[in-house]
Structures are given as structure tokens and as C-alpha cells.
Amino acid sequence: MTDFIGMLGRYALRKITSLGRSTIIFFNSIFGVPNLKKAFPLLVNQIYFIGVQSIIIILVSGLFIGMVLGLQGFNILKNFMATGSLGTLVSLAIIRELGPVVSALLYAGRAGSALTAEIGQLKASEQLSAMEMMAVDPLKRVIAPRFWAGLISMPILSLLFCLIGIYGGKLVGVDWLGLDDGIYWSGMQASVDVWDDLIPMLIKAVSFGFICTWIALFNGYDCRPTSEGISRATTATVVQSSLAVLGMDFILTALMF
Amino acid sequence: MKYLKTEILVGCFMLMGIVAAVILALQVAGLVFNSKTETYTVYAKFSDIGSLRLRAPVRIGGVNIGRVSGISLEPETMTPIVAIGISKEFDKISNESKASIQTSGLIGEQYIAITPGFYDEEMGTTYLKDGDYIVDTGSAVILEDLISKFVFNSSVKTGEESKKD
Numbered sequence: 001m002t003d004f005i006g007m008l009g010r011y012a013l014r015k016i017t018s019l020g021r022s023t024i025i026f027f028n029s030i031f032g033v034p035n036l037k038k039a040f041p042l043l044v045n046q047i048y049f050i051g052v053q054s055i056i057i058i059l060v061s062g063l064f065i066g067m068v069l070g071l072q073g074f075n076i077l078k079n080f081m082a083t084g085s086l087g088t089l090v091s092l093a094i095i096r097e098l099g100p101v102v103s104a105l106l107y108a109g110r111a112g113s114a115l116t117a118e119i120g121q122l123k124a125s126e127q128l129s130a131m132e133m134m135a136v137d138p139l140k141r142v143i144a145p146r147f148w149a150g151l152i153s154m155p156i157l158s159l160l161f162c163l164i165g166i167y168g169g170k171l172v173g174v175d176w177l178g179l180d181d182g183i184y185w186s187g188m189q190a191s192v193d194v195w196d197d198l199i200p201m202l203i204k205a206v207s208f209g210f211i212c213t214w215i216a217l218f219n220g221y222d223c224r225p226t227s228e229g230i231s232r233a234t235t236a237t238v239v240q241s242s243l244a245v246l247g248m249d250f251i252l253t254a255l256m257f
Numbered sequence: 258m259k260y261l262k263t264e265i266l267v268g269c270f271m272l273m274g275i276v277a278a279v280i281l282a283l284q285v286a287g288l289v290f291n292s293k294t295e296t297y298t299v300y301a302k303f304s305d306i307g308s309l310r311l312r313a314p315v316r317i318g319g320v321n322i323g324r325v326s327g328i329s330l331e332p333e334t335m336t337p338i339v340a341i342g343i344s345k346e347f348d349k350i351s352n353e354s355k356a357s358i359q360t361s362g363l364i365g366e367q368y369i370a371i372t373p374g375f376y377d378e379e380m381g382t383t384y385l386k387d388g389d390y391i392v393d394t395g396s397a398v399i400l401e402d403l404i405s406k407f408v409f410n411s412s413v414k415t416g417e418e419s420k421k422d
Binding site for chain 1 (some may be wrong): 263264267269270271273274277278280281282284285286287328
């Protein structure tokens with residue numbers, strides 16, 4: 001019995017410690033005064049790695065999600081003689097929910113896992129310790145540029161996702177199924193508002209970028225420096241970020257819409 | 258020039274983001290930069306505004322000339338007062354005009370339709386200006402009321418008919 005209680009206590013303490021450690025790492029890395037001249041090329045490199053290399057997967061999945069929405073929406077709205085609302089349906093569904101959420105999930109799978117594995121590998125091969133030996137702060141040199149790159153890339157990726165998704169819906173609804181072009185766009189323009197829909201979308205995207213990158217970086221930084229530890233940390237990154245994104249999406253939606 | 262290729266690609270990436278944001282704002286959200294157009298506000302009392310909402314369009318003959326800028330209740334008479342912002346461009350609207358709340362389509366959004374009245378200085382009519390009241394108003398037609406009226410009337414009629422038989 002005492003063993004059991006002790007186990008519970010150890011478990012809780014471990015979780016709280018890791019949360020505290022991640023917060024400390026987070027603040028140290030983002031508020032550490034960066035040397036702009038040195039940090040900028042690092043940041044550019046990381047945006048290339050996190051953002052530019054994720055474009056293909058984001059564009060392809062955005063296109064197909066838009067096309068599926070267009071097809072399903074058209075066939076269902078046809079029953080109500082309301083195919084004129086297709087533009088509204090596709091644009092609101094993508095901008096309010098699917099755009100930020102799906103691109104964050106893809107981001108967690110594509111970039112988050114890679115970040116964790118990379119940093120875990122740096123730790124396992126003791127390169128982080130080597131940096132500390134050379135009086136280079138690994139938090140500033142390794143963590144901070146990746147964090148900022150994630151925060152910058154995520155809204156851009158989600159904007160691209162929304163745009164291509166809406167054009168995917170147009171491709172199916174207008175070009176293949178014969179809905180009128182003007183009706184598609186005017187229905188959309190009447191119902192989508194910059195301040196009510198686009199800005200909340202960007203807020204969502206930035207928060208998801210924040211949470212995914214943070215989880216990925218912390219899991220990498222905190223992993224056990226073995227190959228098994230790295231693989232566990234990578235799995236934990238994808239699971240935790242997906243859950244965090246979906247949970248946070250509900251809260252943000254409840255707050256903003 | 259070690260970072261050249263990366264820098265170009267990252268630059269393109271950022272540019273794509275900005276372009277996407279602009280296209281989304283203009284094409285999808287239909288953002289128009291005419292928020293500077295000045296408006297003047299006139300008021301209209303209705304007995305029932307139905308489900309009229311803030312920012313609902315105000316139209317003359319189907320053309321948007323402004324938006325509903327405020328809805329409130331006059332405390333003494335308990336009648337709804339709607340503030341209508343009309344853009345300064347349309348300043349030749351007679352105060353004999355009629356404002357009525359109409360529905361676009363069967364179950365669509367409600368809007369205010371203004372039917373222009375005559376203008377004759379000798380008869381004492383003026384153009385609407387800031388703070389004026391539109392006297393002649395027509396309240397919202399509520400579909401549920403119409404249906405209940407119809408159902409009620411037809412049931413009464415069938416009752417009378419069955420008595421005759």
C-alpha cells in the first residue's frame with residue numbers, strides 16, 4: 001500500500017518537475033538576448049527546414065481536403081436545392097477549423113517529430129554538452145531559432161492550406177460539377193469576415209505553432225540519450241502535440257466564435 | 258554566400274504567406290477598403306423588428322446604401338428604435354420615404370428596404386439629414402405569425418363549413 005502511494009507521489013512529482021523544467025527551458029530560450037547578426041542565419045535555416053520543406057505536404061493535403069469538401073458539400077446541398085451555399089460551406093469549414101487544425105497536425109507529424117529526433121540525436125551524441133563546454137548556450141544556439149521558426153512558419157502554412165483548400169473546393173464544385181463561378185465567390189464573400197474569421201484563424205495557427213514547437217523541442221531536449229529514448233520522445237511529441245492541438249482548438253473556438 | 262539558396266527559398270516562403278493572406282482577405286472575405294466613407298444616421302421606429310441584426314444592409318431598390326448601426330428600445334413607449342447609417346453619397350432621400358423590414362428570400366437575412374417618397378419643397382418635405390426620424394415605417398413580416406394566422410383561419414372556416422353540412 002505504502003509502495004503504491006509512493007509510486008503515485010513519484011509519478012506526480014516527475015510530471016510536475018518536467019513541466020517546470022520545460023517552462024524554464026522555454027523562458028531561457030526565448031528571452032535569452034539573441035545576437036541578431038548571428039541568430040538570423042540560424043533562423044533562416046530553420047524556417048527553411050520547418051516551413052519551406054513542409055509546403056508540399058500542406059499544399060497536397062489542403063487541395064484534397066478542399067476537393068472532398070466541395071464534392072460532399074455539393075452532393076448534400078443538392079438535396080436541399082442549396083448548392084449556392086457551397087462557397088460558404090467550404091470557406092467557413094476550412095478557414096475556421098480545418099485549415100489551422102489539419103495543418104497543425106501535419107506540422108506536428110512532419111516538422112515536430114523531426115525536431116525532436118534531431119535534438120535528441122544532438123543530446124545522445126553529447127553535442128549539446130560539447131556546446132556548453134565551449135561556452136555556447138545550447139538553448140540560444142539550438143532551441144531558440146527552432147522555436148521562432150516554428151512560430152513564424154505555422155501561420156504561413158495554414159494560410160496556404162486555406163487558400164489551396166478553397167481553390168480545391170472551387171475546382172470540384174465550379175469546374176467539374178457546374179456550379180456558377182460568381183455564386184461560389186459571392187456566397188463566400190458575404191459570409192467570411194476578416195475580423196471574425198481570418199484573424200481568429202491566424203490566432204489559432206500561431207497558438208498551434210507555439211504549442212507544437214514547444215512540445216517537440218522539450219521532448220527532444222529532455223529525452224533519455226539513447227536510441228530508444230529518442231524514439232520514445234518522437235512518439236510522445238506526435239501524440240502530445242496532436243492531443244494538445246485538438247484540445248486547444250475546442251477552447252479557442254469556444255472563446256472566439 | 259553559403260545561405261543563398263536557403264535564403265531565396267525562405268524569402269519565397271514568406272512572400273507566399275503574405276500573398277495568401279492578401280488573396281484570402283480580398284477574394285474570400287471580400288474586404289473592401291471603403292471604411293472611410295462617411296455616413297449620416299437617421300432613426301426609424303418600428304413596432305416589431307423581427308430578427309433584424311446589427312450591420313444588416315439597408316437598401317433602396319435592392320442597392321445597398323448603408324447599414325443598421327444600432328438597435329435600441331425607447332424606454333417610455335417600449336418601441337424598438339433602429340439607427341440607420343446611410344453613406345453621404347445618398348443624401349437626396351425625402352423624409353416622406355418609407356422604411357420597412359423585409360426578408361431576402363423565404364428564410365434569408367432581414368434587411369431594411371427604403372422606398373423613396375416624393376420631394377416637394379412647397380409641401381414642406383425635406384431631405385433626410387443626420388438625426389432625422391423616418392416616420393413612415395413597416396414592421397417585419399414574421400413567417401410564424403403568418404402561418405399561425407393561416408392555420409387558425411382555415412380551421413375556423415372548415416369548422417363553419419362542417420356546421421353548414
